[in-house]
Amino acid sequence: CVCSYVVLLLPTAKHRKTLQVAKIKYLRKVTGKTRRDRVRNTTMKMRVGVLPLEEMIKNRQLMWNDNLNRSNEFRYPKRVFEARPVAT
Secondary structure, eight states: OHHHHHHHHOOSHHHHHHHHHHHHHHHHHHHTOOGGGTOOHHHHHHHHTOOOHHHHHHHHHHHHHHHHHHSOTTSHHHHHHHOOOOOO
16 A cells, blocks of 8 residues: 555654545545445444554554565665765
């Protein structure tokens, strides 16, 4: 999912809120409910059985970190992640 990948790059509260809104819109389309049906967001999440956004973000970040730790030391993502600035 593109949203899951974007979460790794955008950790701010504003972006998380934007992703939360997109997630609810998606859930409403999947279930066929509109805002006029007056179904609460928490009820929608329980019916579909999705994880809370914060938990999804944390799981993706941990998976990415594990993948990075297992990767070869010559791979660019690992080199960039472990790079330290040099004072001049």
